[in-house]
Amino acid sequence: MTEKVGVYICHCGTNIAGPVDVEEVARWAKENLDGVVLARDYRFMCSSLGQELIQEDIKNEGLTRVVVAACSPHLHEKTFRTACSKIGLNPYLTQMASIREQVSWVTEDRAAATHKAKMMVAGAVRRVQLQEELQPTEVPVNPNTLVVGGGIAGIQAALELADAGHKVFMVEREPSIGGHMAQFDKTFPTLDCAACILTPKMSDVGLHENIELLSYAEVDSLSGFVGNFDVRVRKKARYIDEDACTGCGICIEKCPKKVVDEVFEAGLGYRKAVYRPFPQAIPKFPVIDRDTCIYFERGTCKACEKFCPTEAIDFEQTDTYLDLNVGNVIMATGYDLFDCGKIPQYGYGRLANVFTSLEFERLCNAAGPTEGHILLRDGVTEPQSVGIIHCVGSRDKQHHAYCSAVCCMSALKFGHLVMEKTGAEVYSFYIDMRPLHKNYEEFYDRLLQEGMHFIRGRVAEVTDAARLPGEDGKLIIQAEDTLIGKQRRIPVDMVILLGALQPRFDAKETGLKFGVSAGLDGWFTERHPKLDPVATMTDGVFIAGTCQGPKDIPDSVAQGAAAAARVQGMISKGTVLIEPIVATIEEARCSGCRICNTLCPFNAIEYLEDKAVSYINPALCKGCGTCVAACPAQAISGAHFTNDQIFAEMEGLLYDVIGSNGATVKSPQPALEPA
């Protein structure tokens, strides 16, 4: 070997030096491993002094490769790469051995730990000598951004970017932006009216010169890569000419067809076949619902067309496609409410006066079907007692194991509204109260003072079968009160089920479309759960709001703004570096069998008909290496993870079996040798 390898064994204080004989590892490496010109141990390699030590050796000893045996590469790989590149050594010529996380912290026996550390250093030394110089590629960033989803998180992200002077395309599936927040009555814990704080932001979006709002539209496909995505948006036919429509609403007034509004009114109210979900909708243009419109059903009616003063109705309209080019994408696609009917013992859908939280929001809302009067399903009776059941579908291994984060506070808010508007008794059935943000605990205190009843225990069932006096005509909530250790039956007039927040029904498809992975529960996965919460594994695609996991409005807003800040950073930098860890195909070896073509979920591999070989687009490749492993001709190689590098590491790790030169030593295999 012609490479000069420097080996550095970190003590990490006593974290490594305690359980591992670091001097011995260094001595051993220097004496036994080919290519090692020097091996040092040092208290803290990641300190500036430690880094300088490496830099000095590169300068004075002419090191061409560096091995640092210390903590996990996830912690300090970047540190050492940067230190090396500062002195002129390509950053990809360094390798770390994780002798803290994988040895000193997990091994009891000092001799065994020292031996394992040696083997890991041997692996790194063997591997690093085959590593190649790599250069990240730099590509320009298109300053336009796509925001998918017009709920509060998307709105916030779009406004942040647009206010900073950047063009934003906002795609919203429904006829209006606003998302779930537009459906709510009040927001906890301040009891601000949701519409009052949301609608100004919505109209800002509608009026902003930098925002192009594409409502009643969906992203059809996304291709390209960070800095340069091609997006195809399908604008669904509204049957209304947006250029001519003034939003006067006469068409809605004249439309003879009334249908149940399953989306915005959560099935409690009605809308027309031509409709705007709510009066403050942005944009103001209505939509003709093809599935329920009498004209589309029977071929006659056209009442709206007759009365429209600007001739904006266009029954001939078809879906149109719009091709955009953007540099970054922010996904804020939100959540769906758990189908409470899946827990039959709570009676939703069977017992009339069992409501979901979203239904109750509409019931409470002054713009809702009852004009804000809290009434039973008959539409006239005010309830005298209300039971609120927490964790319906959440914290339940049958459905969703996670906590939906907002239900405790919704329960408090609902309790307050019920007591304020009707004076009814309110019973909350909770597992644990989790009011964990600013001023939330105080709100809980307030409700305790106001006289809301809290019963700790999961509800067994809600039934209308009266058994005891006073239960006739009531809904009886049967639950164990775990604080007093007794079964309780509470008769109430109305039950509100706080259904779980769950991923959108089509989140999986959406994730595939955007190259974003999801966890087992279906929420989109962030790049790092703590340190990179809005980025995803696909560079240039960010997530914000509840599509990433259950959260309340302030958290959604914070994530929307955070995602916008990340995008702004990319825009102001102007270019982006793409990791050089990608796969490449050696054309001369490729037989054009196309086995690799279907393996790539990022569509990075294409088949070049003219040359009859496959080609990997380095900008799309994420470097997983699945195609490398699959190529029968070994024509594909994965940078920084080549077969030879992996074999070399393997040989080093098995140094105690095969010796220094790769030749196999005699059996039987020796036991772990004492240090």
Place this chain on the structure above:
Amino acid sequence: MSESAFEPKIVGFLCNWCSYRAADLAGTARMKYEPNIRIIRVMCSGRVDPTFVLKALSLGADGVMLAGCHPGECHYIEQNYKTIRRFKMLKHTLRALGIEEERVRLQWASAGEGALLASAINEMVDQVRELGPLYWPGNWADNEGSQDAIQALPREHAEAMEVPA
């Protein structure tokens, strides 16, 4: 050497995103596990060519663990499903070669499952320790020419597969 003194050597291929982070977590949480595993980081379990496993065994490893993100959680969306398919094929091959199934293990471990990974490693080490050393074929070195024979295998295989024109 008595049987009880045998300490198996296990090579682990851990994906960068879930299982390697699980190993990090096991470390951070100071969960003690058997020192017999030596880990190679790959970006994805989909990178693991089944021949890597054979190579490790041929070099003298007594067992190989593949670890990746849970199905459905892959950071590359779906590449670990390809690992599942390849693993099945690999097991089939190993059976044909007379190698005990317990010597290879496919383990899912999310970044939060350090304890799961640690206990899987312990379990596997116990199993392989029970099986004893794998005298195949890394330990044939005293048998002159075996390495050459192994090296020649792919060539012979390729020749056998060739379709006469």
